[in-house]
Amino acid sequence: MKQRIGFVGVGLMGGWLARHLLSAGYSVTAHDIDPAKVRAIVKAGGKKAKSPDRIAAEVDVIILSLPNSKIVNDVVRNSLRLFDTGRKGLIVLDASTADPDMSIELSSQLGKKGIEMLDSTVSGTSDMCAAKDTLFMVGGKKKIFEACVPIFAAMSREWIYMGKSGSGAVIKLVVNL
Numbered sequence: 001m002k003q004r005i006g007f008v009g010v011g012l013m014g015g016w017l018a019r020h021l022l023s024a025g026y027s028v029t030a031h032d033i034d035p036a037k038v039r040a041i042v043k044a045g046g047k048k049a050k051s052p053d054r055i056a057a058e059v060d061v062i063i064l065s066l067p068n069s070k071i072v073n074d075v076v077r078n079s080l081r082l083f084d085t086g087r088k089g090l091i092v093l094d095a096s097t098a099d100p101d102m103s104i105e106l107s108s109q110l111g112k113k114g115i116e117m118l119d120s121t122v123s124g125t126s127d128m129c130a131a132k133d134t135l136f137m138v139g140g141k142k143k144i145f146e147a148c149v150p151i152f153a154a155m156s157r158e159w160i161y162m163g164k165s166g167s168g169a170v171i172k173l174v175v176n177l
Contacts, residue, residue, distance in 0.1 A: 002026050003151065006049065006059035008075060009096075010037045012126040014065030017095065017155045019044050020132055024154035029058055031079075052079040061091045061151065063120075069099035073106060088114030091144060093151070095120050095136075098169040107140060107165040116144045119165065121172035122156070133157050137175070139167030 004027045007018045015037060018028050022045045030041040031049040038048050049055050052075070055062060062080065066072050072094055076082050082092070092110060094103060098119050107117040117140060124134035136152045136159040138145050145161045152159035162168050 003060035003091075004058065005029070005151070006031070006055040006062040007041070007046075007065070008032070008052065008055070008062065008080065009065035010041050011065070013122060013129050014063070014095070015040060016126065016129040016132075017063065017065060017122075018046060020155045021151070022046055026151075026154065029055060031055060053081040053085050055080060056082055056085040056087065056090055060089075061093060061148070063093045063151075064096055065122075066096045068096065069102040069106075072096050072098065073102060076106060076110070082110065082115060083113060086110070086113055086115045090115045091148065092117040093120040093148065094118070095122050097121060097172055100166040100169040100173070103139070103169045104166040116141060117165070118144055118148065119168040120148075120152070121168045123172065123175050124156075135160065137162050137168040137171040139163055139169060139171075140165045 007030045010030045010032045028046040030038050103119040110117045119139045121137050134156040139162050
């Protein structure tokens with residue numbers, strides 16, 4: 001059985017990533033501050049999250065596609081409330097352009113709660129994302145990366161394990177130079 005996915009941030013990049021997951025047969029529950037973006041995912045076959053802080057109870061993997069690490073940190077702590085609502089075994093894939101240090105710190109803090117996190121940065125434009133022609137550069141525990149390969153395969157053309165937590169975020173910053 002495929003993992004149930006919660007997707008937070010279904011804008012330009014996240015919207016396409018969520019659609020690719022739906023096309024691959026995944027159950028996707030979406031949340032975004034723009035209700036129109038969520039409606040588009042629902043129209044494509046996804047579900048609307050009842051509330052952000054209930055997502056963790058309903059899914060196996062949460063994917064974040066947000067503008068920056070400050071927003072990721074705020075969403076994880078205050079909207080999703082993962083330190084209160086998260087459970088052991090939950091996986092968080094941060095597909096945002098992340099600050100490596102913040103990514104390492106958040107991953108460590110979530111890990112203490114039994115929640116696994118991979119910095120899963122994306123290389124490519126929104127047009128490339130629509131064509132499923134992107135690359136995921138992933139940092140975190142290798143066994144968690146390997147468990148998530150089918151998810152990366154559903155969303156992109158290529159995915160590369162970069163090493164420990166923060167490695168994907170570092171490589172993304174280098175690629176963007």
